[in-house]
Amino acid sequence: MREALPPPAPPKHLDASFHSHALELIRSAFPSKTIDTLKIERLSCAMTNEVYLCLLPSNEKILLRVYGKGTELFFERHRELATFRKLSEKGFGPKLIASFDAGRLEEWIDSHTLNKDQIRDPETMKEIAQEMHKLHNLFPEGSSEDCELWFGLDAWFEKAQVAIKSLHKDDLRELSLSQIRGEIDELRDFLANHTHAPVVFCHNDAQYGNILRKKANGALVLIDYEYAGYNYRGFDFGNHFCEWAANYDSPEPHKLDFSKYPTKDEQMIFFRAYLLYQHRKNDYPFNEFDLRHELEALYIESNQYGLASHLKWALWGIIQAAHSTIDFDYLEYARQRMREYLLKKPLFLAL
Numbered sequence: 001m002r003e004a005l006p007p008p009a010p011p012k013h014l015d016a017s018f019h020s021h022a023l024e025l026i027r028s029a030f031p032s033k034t035i036d037t038l039k040i041e042r043l044s045c046a047m048t049n050e051v052y053l054c055l056l057p058s059n060e061k062i063l064l065r066v067y068g069k070g071t072e073l074f075f076e077r078h079r080e081l082a083t084f085r086k087l088s089e090k091g092f093g094p095k096l097i098a099s100f101d102a103g104r105l106e107e108w109i110d111s112h113t114l115n116k117d118q119i120r121d122p123e124t125m126k127e128i129a130q131e132m133h134k135l136h137n138l139f140p141e142g143s144s145e146d147c148e149l150w151f152g153l154d155a156w157f158e159k160a161q162v163a164i165k166s167l168h169k170d171d172l173r174e175l176s177l178s179q180i181r182g183e184i185d186e187l188r189d190f191l192a193n194h195t196h197a198p199v200v201f202c203h204n205d206a207q208y209g210n211i212l213r214k215k216a217n218g219a220l221v222l223i224d225y226e227y228a229g230y231n232y233r234g235f236d237f238g239n240h241f242c243e244w245a246a247n248y249d250s251p252e253p254h255k256l257d258f259s260k261y262p263t264k265d266e267q268m269i270f271f272r273a274y275l276l277y278q279h280r281k282n283d284y285p286f287n288e289f290d291l292r293h294e295l296e297a298l299y300i301e302s303n304q305y306g307l308a309s310h311l312k313w314a315l316w317g318i319i320q321a322a323h324s325t326i327d328f329d330y331l332e333y334a335r336q337r338m339r340e341y342l343l344k345k346p347l348f349l350a351l
Helices: 016-029 079-087 122-136 149-166 178-192 233-245 262-283 288-325 332-351
Strands: 038-041 050-055 062-065 096-100 105-106 111-113 199-201 210-216 221-223 227-234
Touching: 016 050, 016 062, 016 096, 016 105, 016 149, 050 199, 079 096, 079 288, 122 199, 122 221, 122 233, 149 178, 178 262, 178 288, 199 233, 227 233, 233 262, 233 288, 262 288, 288 332
Parallel strands: none
Antiparallel strands: 038 050, 050 062, 062 105, 096 105, 111 210, 199 227, 210 221
């Protein structure tokens, strides 16, 4: 694998300069190939990075990912790249072709991205649950000391404190950092004392745009592991359920519709598939009574830890609003997450 020079920041419209840099990157990654021309198509549904499909003269496809401005505030790139490599070696997600300072080249997976309706399909829900189980058991179970949730929220809170200094006060309506700080501390204390959840390797961003269905065999593939790491299992479930509210392909991709949040019956379809896969994988018997008990425990765990998802992405929205050049209303997104958090907090913590 070859290291290459970083390309310039990607423009809104692809120009000759960006195109020539992309061509040079791919030539560096494939020195044995003659690559004289390159077609580039910018892909949608990316809110953190700029993502491009590169078509080589041989019709081979490569994915070019250029890191978005300010994304280094959310994760350490060298650590994220190490995780990407480990997962790639274990057959999760695309293969890494080459990395450079401002991004990387990845294997193109010939597939369809799931949409907001497909993740609600019962059979697809079961498949997503099974893929999550595989990921959760890819590495040994961790401990609370390994978990990134709370120290991650603390770190993002500090960055949000800096970010608001460059934002207009009127734009921050309904977004009180002192309130968010209090909610983080209160939720942390409640969950530590009331709700058990194992610490496993989680995706932490399983929105529909990060779930592909391969054209060749129909298998699902989880991609984009930038936020992946050890976390409470319930967060991964709850965060995925919160993503049911999103429609990132709409003209207003920041808008959320939490009436789409899965009902208890819908969540039980997901949890049952997760647990049944677990039982089959471990080859141990179970009875329906025990299964019902496990299902109810998962329902409580996921919805209570899912509250932390709102706090996390609210902070993300505030930070992104101060740094990102991507056309997305990050502050309105953050407001919606906080509204839903405050609405659902008394209901879910009473479970």
